[in-house]
Amino acid sequence: MTGVLSFTDVAVRFASTETSTGAPPVPPAVDSVSFTINRGEIFGIVGESGSGKSTLANSVMGLLPRSAQVTGSIRVNDREVIGLDDDQLRSMRGDEVSMIFQDASASLDPTWSVGDQIAETIRAHRTISRRGARAKAISLMTEVGIADAASRYSDAPHRLSGGMRQRIMIAAALANNPQLLIADEPTTALDVTIQAQVLALIGELRKNHGTTVLLITHDLGVVAQVCDRVGVMYGGKLLEVAAAEDLFANPQHAYTRALLAASPSGAPRGSRLPVIPAAWNIEDLQRLRQEGTE
Amino acid sequence: MSDIVPATTLLRVEGLNKTYQAGGPPWRRRRVHAVDNVSLTVARGRTLGLVGESGSGKSTLGRCILGLISPDSGQVVFDGVEVQGLSGKALSSFRRRVQPVFQDPYSSLDPRWPVGRSVRESLDSYRIGTPADRERRVLDLFDRVGLNPNLVNRLPTHLSGGQRQRVGIAAALASDPELIIADEPVSALDLSVQAQILNLFMDLQQDLGVASIFISHDLGVVEHISDEIAVLYHGVVVETGDVEQVMKRPVHPYTSRLLAAIPSSTPPRR
Numbered sequence A: 001m002t003g004v005l006s007f008t009d010v011a012v013r014f015a016s017t018e019t020s021t022g023a024p025p026v027p028p029a030v031d032s033v034s035f036t037i038n039r040g041e042i043f044g045i046v047g048e049s050g051s052g053k054s055t056l057a058n059s060v061m062g063l064l065p066r067s068a069q070v071t072g073s074i075r076v077n078d079r080e081v082i083g084l085d086d087d088q089l090r091s092m093r094g095d096e097v098s099m100i101f102q103d104a105s106a107s108l109d110p111t112w113s114v115g116d117q118i119a120e121t122i123r124a125h126r127t128i129s130r131r132g133a134r135a136k137a138i139s140l141m142t143e144v145g146i147a148d149a150a151s152r153y154s155d156a157p158h159r160l161s162g163g164m165r166q167r168i169m170i171a172a173a174l175a176n177n178p179q180l181l182i183a184d185e186p187t188t189a190l191d192v193t194i195q196a197q198v199l200a201l202i203g204e205l206r207k208n209h210g211t212t213v214l215l216i217t218h219d220l221g222v223v224a225q226v227c228d229r230v231g232v233m234y235g236g237k238l239l240e241v242a243a244a245e246d247l248f249a250n251p252q253h254a255y256t257r258a259l260l261a262a263s264p265s266g267a268p269r270g271s272r273l274p275v276i277p278a279a280w281n282i283e284d285l286q287r288l289r290q291e292g293t294e
Numbered sequence B: 001m002s003d004i005v006p007a008t009t010l011l012r013v014e015g016l017n018k019t020y021q022a023g024g025p026p027w028r029r030r031r032v033h034a035v036d037n038v039s040l041t042v043a044r045g046r047t048l049g050l051v052g053e054s055g056s057g058k059s060t061l062g063r064c065i066l067g068l069i070s071p072d073s074g075q076v077v078f079d080g081v082e083v084q085g086l087s088g089k090a091l092s093s094f095r096r097r098v099q100p101v102f103q104d105p106y107s108s109l110d111p112r113w114p115v116g117r118s119v120r121e122s123l124d125s126y127r128i129g130t131p132a133d134r135e136r137r138v139l140d141l142f143d144r145v146g147l148n149p150n151l152v153n154r155l156p157t158h159l160s161g162g163q164r165q166r167v168g169i170a171a172a173l174a175s176d177p178e179l180i181i182a183d184e185p186v187s188a189l190d191l192s193v194q195a196q197i198l199n200l201f202m203d204l205q206q207d208l209g210v211a212s213i214f215i216s217h218d219l220g221v222v223e224h225i226s227d228e229i230a231v232l233y234h235g236v237v238v239e240t241g242d243v244e245q246v247m248k249r250p251v252h253p254y255t256s257r258l259l260a261a262i263p264s265s266t267p268p269r270r
């Protein structure tokens, strides 16, 4: 099997941003992470808030700020991407690799209509008339569940609701049938019915174009619906990788077990929910790491 | 959670309407009826869960209640006083007593300020406590939302999405509000941090009698912490009442669809 995306011993450190002196040194945001995603696979990443999921995702296309130092090896279609310059990375974006960012507001241009932003993405990667791109953009907007898409085409981003903006980004990312899709929390603002519709679109993309997907989510329902395998992150480390069904049936790591137990569904209404100590609490981190390797 | 003693009303929304002009060339412009004749009440110390599909008007309703946008018609009455037309001291007191958690943790924090300052902002502007008290309060709030106190001097762009969302929650709690309007406050959080925030909301409700409107697309979350629930559909409240009752006997087809689509916690594969 061929790996479309592989991480070997990847670490990311941010240069200290503390303005106060005497603050303790900041541990790496991503710490010796290794795994490979196979062609056509949907690989999920779940884990603690602040555990390095977005940092890992953004490291692939060189999208981290300059203060970040990336070490190890990241290969896309067998090509090393660490150290590529901006031009080389730009040429990979769009049809080879496409991204959905966690931050919808930063990836949409506030001064431009949402429809034109999708159409422009389409035109950047193939020869198609303006009118054709517009029609394709409207049909993509409809596919992600935006009602009355033709009349919403000309809306500026601030005229859409949070979940509608998120779906505009998804439409733009799917527009060119990418080989590799990196999606960072793509469904956080969507209710289950629309979420199912978006997940089905990603599933179709995989089926029709063999797209490989790295899907970051904290929603275990999403993992169960579409992911083949899933990795669990905590404190910058990848704690375990498992087939999605095994993760639910037989979680290996203490953190994973605790995470599954923290869900409100099934707990009596109004009851206190169990909480896992945060990874920045070093003692707890070490304890959990030890427990996990038993 | 249900009371025999009738609870006193803290917030009353009466016949609220808000329409927007959709973009595009003038001859094709359409009006969007974002909030359509909405009436609801929140009792002191109660939690109202507000659900509805994406684009159904939840954030717009929240912003109208907060007085951040003005409705086309209708009334918002907080603690017996109509909110529209408040000014001076009365407005400042309303702003202190009713606090928002905004849906987008990326655009709601001032990008130039270290996040500790965003949390301290309301303490400073309402002159709550001594400067030393404020510093302590900020650290305590960071702790309550599960944030490393070492992060107080970071700029928002140097934090993860979920960390920013928790800064927004800490900022809303700083001035000890009586009503919190929390718009998708746990949407970016993993299950464990989400559990910590839900516990925090339940503590605030029980210990300090804080009321909230909890907007979420996650019915499991809403069911866990709400007393009442309201379902918005195309700007209209199509269903409202006691949580258990609504979950057991949904009246509107959209509510039934939502309930049917909830995946169980450890769902079988595809």
Ligand SMILES: Nc1ncnc2c1ncn2[C@@H]1O[C@H](COP(=O)(O)OP(=O)(O)OP(=O)(O)O)[C@@H](O)[C@H]1O
Residues within 6 Å of the ligand: A014, A017, A029, A048, A049, A050, A051, A052, A053, A054, A055, A056, A065, A067, A102, B157, B158, B159, B160, B161, B162, B163, B188, B190
């Ligand atoms: N630009 C930056 N400078 C310094 N530290 C950063 C920067 N961006 C992120 N961090 C830190 O790196 C760690 C990992 O952040 P990251 O955004 O990858 O987390 P995440 O797993 O995506 O979390 P979430 O689920 O909350 O989005 C966090 O502790 C965060 O504060």
Ligand SMILES: Nc1ncnc2c1ncn2[C@@H]1O[C@H](COP(=O)(O)OP(=O)(O)OP(=O)(O)O)[C@@H](O)[C@H]1O
Residues within 6 Å of the ligand: A158, A159, A160, A161, A162, A163, A164, A189, B020, B021, B022, B032, B034, B052, B053, B054, B055, B056, B057, B058, B059, B060, B061, B103, B217
């Ligand atoms: N400033 C605006 N100009 C024009 N239309 C707007 C504006 N703000 C909101 N709308 C429209 O009003 C409707 C309701 O939007 P709102 O943000 O209240 O939805 P929501 O229920 O919060 O959705 P989500 O769950 O996706 O956040 C949408 O159709 C939206 O496009």
Ligand SMILES: [Mg+2]
Residues within 6 Å of the ligand: A053, A054, A055, A102, A184, B160, B161, B162
């Ligand atoms: Mg993230």
Ligand SMILES: [Mg+2]
Residues within 6 Å of the ligand: A161, A162, A163, B058, B059, B060, B103, B183
């Ligand atoms: Mg909203």
